[in-house]
Structure formats: structure tokens, C-alpha cells
Amino acid sequence: xxxxxxxxxxxxxxxxxxxxxxxxxxxxxxxxxxxxxxxxxxxxxxxxxxxxxxxxxxxxxxxxxxxxxxxxxxxxxxxxxxxxxxxxxxxxxxx
Numbered sequence: 001x002x003x004x005x006x007x008x009x010x011x012x013x014x015x016x017x018x019x020x021x022x023x024x025x026x027x028x029x030x031x032x033x034x035x036x037x038x039x040x041x042x043x044x045x046x047x048x049x050x051x052x053x054x055x056x057x058x059x060x061x062x063x064x065x066x067x068x069x070x071x072x073x074x075x076x077x078x079x080x081x082x083x084x085x086x087x088x089x090x091x092x093x094x095x
Contacts, residue, residue, distance in 0.1 A: 001094065002091060002094055005090060005091045006091070009091070012083065012084045012087075015051075015080060016080050016081075018048060018051050018052060019052055019056075019073050019076055020073075020077070022049065022051070022052045022073065023073040025041075025044065025045055026045075026070075029041075052073075056072045056073065056076060059075050059076055
């Protein structure tokens with residue numbers, strides 16, 4: 001059971017970094033720092049979109065419209081940190 005919790009904790013860590021990378025890339029594209037006509041940038045952006053969008057979409061539906069500001073990655077980040085802390089608490093109680 002402990003190894004399963006550790007695997008889930010690592011998966012949450014990786015997903016947190018993917019959410020951060022997706023948010024940063026979206027800012028870079030919005031401010032024209034990087035261009036999506038570049039094939040590599042497009043592929044990375046498409047991968048990050050496909051990985052994070054299924055989780056971010058329900059959060060965006062629940063949240064009120066804030067105009068151009070999208071705080072759904074921050075809310076997802078906080079939810080993932082909360083779940084991670086619960087799992088770490090379970091892991092430490094097992095020992």
C-alpha cells in the first residue's frame with residue numbers, strides 16, 4: 001500500500017509541473033515571446049493542452065468569468081497540493 005501511495009505522490013508531482021509548464025507556455029504565447037508556428041513549440045503546447053485541459057475544463061465551468069485572467073491552474077495547483085498533503089499524512093501514519 002505504501003508503494004502505491006508513493007507512486008501516486010510522484011504522479012501528482014509530475015502533474016503539478018505539467019500544469020505550471022502549461023500556464024507559463026500560455027503566457028509566453030499570449031505575449032508573443034514564443035510563436036506557435038514553430039513546430040516544436042506547437043507540439044509541446046499541444047501536449048500540455050491535451051494533458052491539462054481535461055482537468056482544467058470542469059474548474060473553468062464552475063468559476064465565474066474573470067475576463068482575460070484565468071486562475072484555474074492556480075486552483076488546480078491548490079487542489080493537487082491538498083490531495084498530496086492528505087496522501088503524505090496517510091503515508092506517515094502507516095509507519
